Amino acid sequence: MNxxxxxxxxxxxxxxxxxxxxSTIVTIFIIAVVCTAVIIGALYVSGIRLIxxxxxxxxxxxxxxKTVDGKPYSGTIYYPxxxxxxLSLAENTLTYSDGSVYTGKIEILLRDGDxxxxxxxxxxxxxxxxxxxxxxxxxxxxxxGDVYEGELEGGLKSGYGTxxxxxxxxxTGLFKDDQRNGAGFSLWVDGSSYDGTYVxxxxxxxxxxxxxxxxxxxxxxxxxxxxxxxxxxxxxGETYTGEFKDNTLNGEGTxxxxSGRTYTGVFENGxxxxxxxxxxxxxxx
Numbered sequence: 001m002n003x004x005x006x007x008x009x010x011x012x013x014x015x016x017x018x019x020x021x022x023s024t025i026v027t028i029f030i031i032a033v034v035c036t037a038v039i040i041g042a043l044y045v046s047g048i049r050l051i052x053x054x055x056x057x058x059x060x061x062x063x064x065x066k067t068v069d070g071k072p073y074s075g076t077i078y079y080p081x082x083x084x085x086x087l088s089l090a091e092n093t094l095t096y097s098d099g100s101v102y103t104g105k106i107e108i109l110l111r112d113g114d115x116x117x118x119x120x121x122x123x124x125x126x127x128x129x130x131x132x133x134x135x136x137x138x139x140x141x142x143x144x145g146d147v148y149e150g151e152l153e154g155g156l157k158s159g160y161g162t163x164x165x166x167x168x169x170x171x172t173g174l175f176k177d178d179q180r181n182g183a184g185f186s187l188w189v190d191g192s193s194y195d196g197t198y199v200x201x202x203x204x205x206x207x208x209x210x211x212x213x214x215x216x217x218x219x220x221x222x223x224x225x226x227x228x229x230x231x232x233x234x235x236x237g238e239t240y241t242g243e244f245k246d247n248t249l250n251g252e253g254t255x256x257x258x259s260g261r262t263y264t265g266v267f268e269n270g271x272x273x274x275x276x277x278x279x280x281x282x283x284x285x
Contacts, residue, residue: 053109056131057154063087063109072109096120104129127152142253173198188212196221219244242267 017139034123040062049055051072064076065087068175077085077094085102087109093112095101102116111117111129127138134155140148151162157163157175164170173184180198187193196207202224205207209217219230226232226244235240242253248270249255266273 050110055110056133056135061109061132077109 010016017234030256031205048065049063049067049070049072053063054060054062059080059260061080061143062078063072063075064078068089071089073089075087077087079085084097087093087106088095089106091146092103092106094106096102097119099116102115103118104111105113108115110120110132111157113129114124114127114132115129116124116229117134122143124141125134125138126135126141128136131193134152137151138149145166146164148157148161148163150157150257152161153159156178158177160173161175162170162172163175168189169187169249171180171184173188174182175181175182179201181200185193185195185198190212193211194203194207194209194211195199196209197205198265199205203221205225206220207218214235216233217226217230218261219226220228222228227246228244230243230244231239231241232249237258239256240249240253243251245251249267250269251267253267254262254264255267263272
């Protein structure tokens with residue numbers, strides 16, 4: 001028996017087996033490529049697309065779904081952070097994964113124009129959008145009963161508007177970065193009011209505050225307190241004109257009683273500083 005011949009013959013068969021295996025892999029690969037091409041072609045013909053869009057704030061959102069004339073028509077929008085939304089251009093709606101719903105004008109995935117946004121927490125905004133942001137003028141009705149109507153930028157109260165609290169108090173005037181900033185008028189339910197300037201939501205600058213009991217202060221404010229120069233008129237007719245600090249009479253000023261008597265001098269922490277042993281009746285403040 002020729003073992004050497006058998007061994008050589010066995011060795012010669014190995015390349016043939018490798019060739020067959022390689023041929024099978026190539027065939028499978030070709031079939032996979034063809035199938036993929038067919039699927040992609042079918043999706044393309046049916047209008048299915050993957051589209052990216054940049055919002056006004058610079059964020060990139062992606063859409064996968066059906067298009068008509070190259071524009072997104074129905075499908076899913078993917079936002080940074082994991083939020084998604086179902087687009088239905090037929091109904092002009094975006095239904096978000098957190099339960100919020102937008103109804104209105106949509107321009108290539110973005111809220112743009114007039115629309116209404118119902119948030120999952122119960123807040124409702126009706127007004128204008130630009131580049132997928134609340135920008136322009138509109139009305140917010142909050143779940144707690146508060147209402148804001150006026151100008152907004154990037155979803156924040158900015159410009160002129162009116163904010164009304166659920167219990168009836170309101171502010172009308174200028175806003176910036178979601179807070180009262182600039183000139184405005186506030187009226188509280190107890191009847192007190194303030195007409196003047198605000199900085200970051202508190203009274204700062206100059207203005208007039210009318211108290212519910214009839215007292216009136218006109219002058220300067222710093223960080224929501226009467227500080228600087230001003231005039232305080234009590235309901236009983238007494239007045240003080242001069243310097244204030246942290247809501248108290250502090251510095252030089254003139255106090256006038258209802259009888260007409262006056263004192264001009266120095267005040268400290270709301271009290272007159274007597275000079276030369278003068279007997280002074282204390283002011284109300």
